[in-house]
Amino acid sequence: MSLDRRSFLGLGAVAFAGVAITPGLRLIELVQARSPEEAASTLKRWGLLIDTSRCTDCEVCVTACHTENGITGHGRPATDAQWIRKVTLSDKRTGHAQTLPLLCQHCEHPPCVDVCPTGASFKRADGIVLVDKHTCIGCRYCVMACPYGARSFIHETVTGQKPDVPRGKGTVESCTLCVHRIDRDEQPACVEACTADGGKAMVFGDLNDSAANLHQRLRREPTIQLRADLALNTGVRYQGL
Amino acid sequence: MKSTRDKPSRAIGATVILLIMAGLAAVAASPQAGAAPPVIRIEKPGQCVEPTAVMRRDHMKLILHQRDQTMLRGIRTNKHSLKNCIDCHASPKTNSVLGKEGFCESCHTYAAVQMDCFECHSPSPRAPASANKPVATRTGVASEAARRAAMAAPAAATRGRGAAP
Numbered sequence: 001m002s003l004d005r006r007s008f009l010g011l012g013a014v015a016f017a018g019v020a021i022t023p024g025l026r027l028i029e030l031v032q033a034r035s036p037e038e039a040a041s042t043l044k045r046w047g048l049l050i051d052t053s054r055c056t057d058c059e060v061c062v063t064a065c066h067t068e069n070g071i072t073g074h075g076r077p078a079t080d081a082q083w084i085r086k087v088t089l090s091d092k093r094t095g096h097a098q099t100l101p102l103l104c105q106h107c108e109h110p111p112c113v114d115v116c117p118t119g120a121s122f123k124r125a126d127g128i129v130l131v132d133k134h135t136c137i138g139c140r141y142c143v144m145a146c147p148y149g150a151r152s153f154i155h156e157t158v159t160g161q162k163p164d165v166p167r168g169k170g171t172v173e174s175c176t177l178c179v180h181r182i183d184r185d186e187q188p189a190c191v192e193a194c195t196a197d198g199g200k201a202m203v204f205g206d207l208n209d210s211a212a213n214l215h216q217r218l219r220r221e222p223t224i225q226l227r228a229d230l231a232l233n234t235g236v237r238y239q240g241l
Numbered sequence: 242m243k244s245t246r247d248k249p250s251r252a253i254g255a256t257v258i259l260l261i262m263a264g265l266a267a268v269a270a271s272p273q274a275g276a277a278p279p280v281i282r283i284e285k286p287g288q289c290v291e292p293t294a295v296m297r298r299d300h301m302k303l304i305l306h307q308r309d310q311t312m313l314r315g316i317r318t319n320k321h322s323l324k325n326c327i328d329c330h331a332s333p334k335t336n337s338v339l340g341k342e343g344f345c346e347s348c349h350t351y352a353a354v355q356m357d358c359f360e361c362h363s364p365s366p367r368a369p370a371s372a373n374k375p376v377a378t379r380t381g382v383a384s385e386a387a388r389r390a391a392m393a394a395p396a397a398a399t400r401g402r403g404a405a406p
Binding site: 034040133134161163164169184 | 327366
């Protein structure tokens with residue numbers, strides 16, 4: 001079968017239209033999606049951008065995190081687990097107030113990993129900082145070392161855990177960036193909820209992928225790391241603070 | 242003298258023999274009388290992920306190896322994962338592998354081997370055990386594909402990580 005000039009140009013126009021109307025579709029990402037047999041790779045570094053100017057008074061991200069990870073409290077805020085919390089910052093002079101979600105910043109050089117005596121606190125190849133509760137002895141050094149207060153110790157027996165999120169008494173835990181969701185190529189629950197029902201203030205992606213929306217935002221717009229003076233190179237970045 | 246000594250010693254000997262026999266009988270009868278043998282109820286008949294003899298002896302080695310692969314390296318193959326064990330072996334009645342007749346607990350209680358898995362891990366399957374149809378897909382491939390398909394459906398709207406909102 002041979003194509004004449006007219007139909008060749010017609011096909012070309014269709015292909016061009018297809019490329020033009022689907023700018024969000026990137027075939028390379030589909031190729032890169034990790035299979036369950038494949039280990040996490042250092043080629044990726046998962047990160048998050050939080051635009052505080054779009055962050056509203058809602059607690060959608062916190063609720064979504066609790067639902068996804070099966071976090072239930074005992075009505076004791078001093079000791080209940082906290083993976084993500086809403087923090088309000090206000091300027092004493094002007095009264096200007098801002099609200100933002102604070103969670104594990106998934107540092108490149110995490111102090112919690114440095115101080116852990118058993119190696120339970122570790123950074124996965126793709127930059128997610130986790131606690132291996134099988135080796136955690138509950139010493140809480142990491143709780144003290146974390147400059148963001150992101151870690152919680154579990155004081156009481158936990159029941160009704162989610163199959164994907166094991167949690168137990170006597171260990172330390174923090175935001176896992178919903179690692180079980182990332183491993184099946186989904187976004188963290190907080191980001192998904194913020195995009196669907198909140199102020200669309202969170203962008204999740206691979207900090208190393210120059211084609212990703214997150215990378216482009218970080219390149220174009222001014223963002224900060226919390227406590228940048230500590231040179232921890234956090235994976236979570238803030239904008240508008 | 243001799244005859245008077247013999248009589249009580251014979252009686253004592255007979256008593257000792259009787260007592261030993263009674264003791265042996267009691268020992269022989271004790272497995273039935275003491276701990277009941279474990280209830281091993283296979284909810285989904287078919288081949289497990291490994292031959293039964295391997296699973297009986299080495300299931301902990303398999304789970305332990307998979308645990309470190311998943312936790313440290315993010316490898317989440319279904320075959321030797323604890324979640325896959327629970328999905329198949331949870332009782333539809335209790336929706337759990339624990340309980341008096343639960344697949345894990347009944348045997349571990351009998352063998353007096355403490356298992357700490359369920360201090361943190363959920364003893365319930367990802368989908369309710371009663372909802373699962375007894376399909377013998379033990380290779381893990383078919384069930385994994387089904388699970389992924391089910392996961393993908395509600396999340397389809399929010400896929401395309403990193404794309405413009």
